[in-house]
Amino acid sequence: MVTRRDFIKGMCGAAALASTVSFYPSLAFANVRTDKRLVVVLLRGGMDGMAALAPYGDKNYQSLRGDLSLNKDVLLRVDPFFGLHPSLEPLANLYKKGEMICVPASALPYRERSHFDAQNMLELGSSKPHGLKSGWLNRLVDTINGDDNMALAFGQGMPTIMRGHASVNSWAPSVLPDVGDDYLSLIQKVYANDKLFSQNFARAMDIQDMAMDAVSGNERKMTRKSRSPQAFVTMAGAAGQWLAKQEGPRIATLELGGWDTHVGQGTEGGRLANNLSLFARGIGEMKQGMGQSAWSKTVVIALTEFGRTARPNGNRGTDHGTASTAFLFGGALRGGRMVHKWPGLGDADLYEGRDLRPTIDVNAIVKGVLHEHYGISQRTLSRDIYPNSQNSGLIKGLVRA
């Protein structure tokens, strides 16, 4: 197949070739480029952790959750105490294969209930909502000396978690009409004498090429539709394919919103069930896109900014709460288990009498993964990636040695 860049290369001859050859100077020498993959899935809006992973073994579960509780029989009982929501069916297999870890009753070190501040802390890796100027994934790229092609955000705009000093890319299906190669080759000529523009344009074309390989034409140009939640599944599949490539990105982010279920969140079916299904299908597509070899070197961390109230509210929904459930996936995990210190669901067990009590720090999960997956020392983690987080500790044994 002739790729968009090949085409332009052909059109413009030596000058264009020179610019594309020199455009990953670091790659030519990058014989130590890591083959470890890390994907962070941001579940924006505050996922109901007890809906995703029901503690059906807790004696207070049914009475506390009331209308929102799920019958034991419909749950995917991968564990004698916890069961996955039926919509997460594709994930049950991963769990059985040892490629999934659930961390119930986990939360950020944040006890307020603002989406924005909580997401900021989640993404900045800061102890305050606006405590830092760059996202922790961006600092990770710096720490592991990532090249320009190391990190890719899937979605419209660059998420805070990726922003910062290190060079990172983003990709989203275009919502504008196709422009045609004539125009693009002219653009390349007009940019030839401007270093910043020619380099960035060449990088952009390279990413477009990867998109050509990984995503079918309809999905690359899906206009409005590509902004629908369904796009998450497509993008997750594309992410898998890109991450599998030798020169492709090693670090990626994906985002899935729609978790802010104040009203009518549903149980077996309904709004939340649909979202869970998208999430599970996306993870499945990602694994499939990646193939076994890359998947075996991969950790996927799925995090939300906070959980929801333990009891239903007056609108058959749940309000902003504290602890939720964090999920890890990937062939690099020592998985197939729950990592938890279950706080219980009795009235006195609940945080402020209303929320699932957090017993595990989300940052300790992430730090544990980074420590074992990349061999980053605890000192470096607490200095560069999660400054001032010495107290949050770090969970060991999540990743295979």
Added chain:
Amino acid sequence: MSYNPYVAAHRFGLGSGAEEIKIISKDPKSWLHNQVKSEIDTSLKGSFKNTQAITKQVIKIRRAKTKERKQLMKAGFDLYRHEMEMRFKQAVATNTPLIERLTMFWSNHFAVSLKGKPYLAALTGVYEREAIRPHVLGKFSDMLLSVVEHPAMLAYLDNVQSIGPNSIAGKRRGKGLNENLAREIMELHTLGVDEGYSQDDVIEFAKILTGWTVRPPKLFGGGGEFEFIERIHEPDKRVLLGKTYNQKGQDQGIAALNDLAKHPSTARFIATKLARHFISDDPPKSAIKKLERSFLNSGGDLRELTLTLINMPEVWEQQLPKIKTPYEMVVASFRAVNAPIKKVGFKKIAQSLALLDHLPFQAPSPQGWPDRADDWLSPNAMINRVEWCHAFAQVMRPKENPLELAQSVLSGVSSGDTLLWIERAPSPVDGLALLLASPQWQRR
């Protein structure tokens, strides 16, 4: 010293069409000087609701039940869209674009964003109209005070929730201090980050600012405006940056803000930001020094500061050091072809700005939008720009090759091969798209 019309039109202005660049070319410096004369009107033209009316509307959203809240939110966003449309139209049509640029600069410096607090959408437009615009050629200290007294800022940075622990209300309700506004004023609006203040200073300043809040709507009218409420205010004197503030009530805060406004660190911080915006991403130290001195000598007079900028050789030395932000790019494109907004419709324009990740008052944090090329030219952003220029050109449907337009609007700037390729473009649409996407037009 030669004054390049392109620098005047794009770095200080918002880009210009063929007619306007001719006028600018006659005397670029006077063209700028004339825009900062004292009789210049800096307001946004149109008829609008005032802060008090809109604040009452916003408070209603906060108090409404779910169903009603949805409708009120929608009404709030309709108002936001209307304000943004008027703002965009003025940016495209104005013959004092420097005023619009200064407005955007200062409103970004004192950023209020509806990200995270969408119910504030309706207040963002009036915030800029009433707290920023009147002062863009006035005193920095006056702008600072209007900003800190504005309901949009008080709500955005949570001061409306801040209660002095030893105030009458604090003792009764056991609620406490919120440091957000105090911290951001020092870090983002005045001194700059790490400029010699401590966490203790933040707390002291937060206590000083307790009581600065919004008057709740009253049953028989009134409410929705700024009010200093004594019973929320932390009593007693405070020590901020080594100085004791003995004043009672709101005077304590006014005194503290006035001192922050004229602090040498503030002068340096503002000078650096202005130089970064008007000279280059990494501006020369000499330029920062001059602006700093101008700020201190004039007591933070923003007209003086703007004149210092215009008169500074450093500004005119480099041709195209800056990248236009997406918003600037969209405005400049309309100005280039003198296109009426209604040819596209503001809905489409707003969609464009959303795609380009630069909707007004939706910055990701109180820090506002970034002001460096790196932040705006990621590969994906680049493709979006290139594709947007083409889509825009398609809507404009030029009938003939825009070479002549390109020759005039790019006059004054070395255009390399750009003109050559525009001439050879396979269609007038491609030609216009090429002009707008060219490094020359994308830069300023």
